[in-house]
Amino acid sequence: MAESSLGVGDVLARCRAEGRAALIGYLPVGFPDVEGSIRAMVAMVESGVDIVEVGLPYSDPLMDGPVIQHAVEAALAGGTHVIDGFRATRAIRDAGAPALVMSYWNLILRRGADRYAAELAAAGGAGLITPDLIPDEAEEWIAASEREGLDRVFLVAPSSTPERLSRVTDACRGFVYAASTMGVTGERTSVGSAARDLVDRTKAVTDLPVCVGLGVSNGDQAAELAQYADGVIVGTAFVRALSGEGELEARLDALRELTTDLARGVREGAR
């Protein structure tokens, strides 16, 4: 395939053609250290993750639950920097999957939206997910991402009104991130009916793929979501797998095992 054309849209279209949902995996760069996090991201790709979300550790992660908070605190304490994200996007791209950076806005703002967009594109990154930036405040980022041809993923939530859904999806490029439960990141025993309702309401206003995140931790839950979502986003469960005690090799094995289970799930849920 032509390396330069691998955006998340291409991958989501390929998954759709295969009659399945995509599996999207999140890990923060720098946990347990920069090297280890990049190995883990590549391991996810090799075991069946279709798109990787590269989290940039931030001092005030107000959308994240305890598991991810703990991991990003450790990453920051270990000296992880914004530029380490570029090493991760390059490695993921080389492994054959698109990499989306997920970052709280101040890190991008500090570097400058234009500069960050150019650097991310140069590092093979596909785009950016912005959990605390709404399209209303994103004029600069929209212009910069257009210029560089980067994907732009904003979030919708169960509380979003039809007007908000339209406004947010109009600004997205690549896919729409449906945060399926009100609250912070973390595993949940049931992903519930709110997710399906949100996906239906979102699809009513956009033709873009809609991927669902917040709460999925195993293949069966992934299968349930895959019945109606274009992609299943998993974060906390991956971070937890990598957080275990013992050698990094053993934790990477746990990560691969989880990826395999989730990859089965997104295929079983085939529509």
Place this chain on the structure above:
Amino acid sequence: MTAGRFGAFGGRYVPEALIPALEELDRARLEAMQDPTFLAELDTLHRTYTGRPSIITEVPRFAAHAGGARIILKREDLNHTGSHKINNVIAQALLTKRMGKTRVIAETGAGQHGVATATAAALMGLDCVVYMGKVDTERQALNVARMRMLGAEVVAVEHGSATLKDAINEALRDWVTNVDHTHYLIGTVTGPHPFPEMVRDFHRIIGVEAREQVLELTGRLPDAVVACVGGGSNAMGIFHRFIEDEGVRLVGVEAGGEGLDGRHAARFASAVPGVLHGAMSYLMQDEDGQTVESHSVSAGLDYPSVGPEHSFLRDSGRADYVFATDDEAMEAFALLCRTEGIIPALESSHALAGALVLGRELGPDGIILVNLSGRGDKDMHTAAEWFNLVDGGKGESGGSCG
């Protein structure tokens, strides 16, 4: 340009999930401020519960140390619960009921805002959870007990630096989870729109009263209005009525901590604009944009960012911002105690320190209005350690304050 901007500052940098709640709040507060019933209810509560109008007190023995300028204190320390915080809290609690919500959450640093929120929740029968950094719960154990006596649940936050900014993170996490029945009662003029504007409007009464009171006492407007600035709610409250009085200098005093070479919270002296807790404003941050921890002897000023309207007033030149170090604030604290028999909050002591400098500049003809935003009872532990007052200490550093 979006709603809720002060020039380039302010905005709504929050998860999409909170946008409908912010829009609901914005509608509700705009309607309420036009509703005679709401305004009458608020006015009655201020007169019969808060203790408004708060008096002004001229302090000549203190002013003798400030080049002889006349110094007049706006006594927000005499409000119920001991600070200006109650002005905003009572109003937001009324709004909470008006929106049909049954639970309030709040962040607190020193505990003033937490105590005020717990108080209003008790008065109005609302469930109340207060988030407080673990470090602050230890520094302010008595305030934790006060909040619990008033029926609030106090949650000690252990993440990050375990101080005010982390308490706000945790409160935002709670809010996004429980937003359908919960109002986040933010205690200062920051956060996403409409909080900076709304909280300012609820404190505006400070300046409205003080302007009239000073005119009545002195026959003219003051040369300067001085207030401490953490998030900046007491300062916006007393500044706002004076903004169009061009001859009146507005001076905000930040916490200089150990001085600019050490740890401090002098945002305007050191920082560049950034986004924290939903608003674009000056922000102490490193090269990567990670928040840098602030420091002040006063927990209420110990915050790495500042209300966005202050950033606007600063950049537009309408207000000046200076800082007072821990040492200077503690000296002013002791001076007011010894010369006037008023124990100020450590936060307000920064404003007093600023007034001492300004008074020497203005000379005997000057008139300075200082917002005495809170009382210092809560700070006795810090003061006792600082001045060595425990175990029979003599408080030597107060020697110059006679």
